[in-house]
Amino acid sequence: MREACGVYGIYSYDGDHLAKPTYYGLFSLQHRGQESAGIFTSDGQKFRGKVGMGLVNVVFNSEEDLKDFTGNIAIGHVRYSTTGSSVIANAQPIIVESKFGPIALGHNGNLINTDELRSELPDYKFKSTTDSEVIAALLANSPENDFEAALTATLKKCRGAFSLVIMTLDKLIGVRDQHGIRPLSVGKMNQAYVIASETCGLDVVGADFVRDVAAGEMVIIDKNGLQSKTWSRGEKEALCVFEFIYFARPDSLLGGRSFHDVRVNLGKYLAKEQPAEAEMVIAVPDSGIPASMGYASEEKIPYSEGMIKNRYIGRTFIQPSQIMRDIGVKLKLNPIRDAIRGRKIVVIDDSIVRGTTSRQIVRMLRDNGAREVHMRISSPPILCPCFYGIDTATRSELIAANLSVEGIRKYIEADSLGYLSLKSLVKATNLPQDRLCLACLNGEYPVKAPERMQSLKLAGF
Ligand code: SF4
Secondary structure, rough: OOOEEEEEEEOOOOOOEEEHHHHHHHHHHHOOOOOEEEEEEEEEOEEEEEEEEOOHHHOOOOOOOHHHHOOOEEEEEEOOOOOOOOOOOHHOEEEOOOOOOEEEEEEEEOEEEEEHOOOOOOOOOOOOOOOOHHHHHHHHOOOOOOHHHHHHHHHHOOOEOOOOEEEEEOEEEEEOOOOOHHHOOEEEOOOOEEEEOHHHHOOOOOOEEEEOOOOOEEEEOOEEEEEEEEEOOOOOOEEOOOOEEEEEEEOEOOOOOEEEHHHHHHHHHHHHOOOOOOOOEEEOOOOOHHHHHHHHHHOOOOEEOOEOOOOOOOOOOOOOOOHHHHHHHHHHEOOOOOOOOOOEEEEEEEOOOHHHHHHHHHHHHHHHEEEEEEEOOOOOOOOOOOOOOOOOOHHHOOOOHHHHHHHHHHHHHHEEEEEEHHHOOOOHOOOHHEEEEHHHOOOOOOOOHHHHHHHHHOOOO
């Protein structure tokens, strides 16, 4: 499963060179998207900046690249594509001209009514194939004459997942969708406000966490300070549960609690529900590590490193074909033979999507001497596709939508397989079930996707 972007913004009251802290902020959000990156700044008169393909340090590979991007407002974006292909035209922030002056926009999430919204602008010359440009174009072409009224009217038309950072010549705005599907946090440092997809983006620049932006809220930061406006009320909250399981960095916080703590608890509950007769617990690094530590402490089985991850490959090594997927796992993970040889191993992973990676891991552990391999998963089976910007694959590719747990065990060639229950997953997040999106696990979608989109994704396109 892959995340669909990270957004970042800074408004400073005493500085005019924000490209560098924005660069550091994007660097800390790199796990949310590695296909393209971009930074734009405003000095009140004009925007400066650029977008490019690749990692943040590839797009901005020297200080020279940042030095001309002056101004007291900046926004940045890292992208992984779930709508629109991986091309420079789809890189963000998107810049559009409007009667309000230039607007820059960065988007994390996925709209489910893009076609309908696009049809509202039949004469608009779209430069990209993204839903994000549709939001920017609707805002730029709004009949409203007041910017905040135009933004509110635009947001009310959008359905699906959107955490946005928006920059005008004199404002920085952070927005969360009606359901709060993707996270967004606000921080403060010295004389500046910072908005970031995750709190690790605040930490890196020394900003203190202030609060999460609420579902249906916009925060507007300008020369008068920070104002909050509720643009949508009364919709069901539905924060993506996979932020807890896998996407967010473990050192990030949500509601004051670290994702690391949640994942350790996922492992503890998993041990209670799915114990295993084994001599050692290992993790599929990196995302399986906190849950393995929890599992090991609850089961009182030693935890050890059993596989080493090559961290220089990146989280989204492009794997267009099965052959590349096979090579991809070997490039990414290598077992520590002496640690696993002759032992009964429990291996913890955060999820199983297609099952191909799990099977390669089990084979790799056996080939390197593991006596038994017991796979434990710190989330329930993924049964349904995601329409909100996470690349979960289509239903036909999701192994749990097509096989029983025993069928999956046979396919991945493990001695045993156990998943965490939905009940324990919810308990570990410390949030009520009705404030979470669990749609890929239970099929209860907080925002219903149009029939056409559903039939394509369910049928396997
Ligand atoms: S469907 Fe699954 S991956 Fe998508 S937002 Fe909901 S919980 Fe997250």
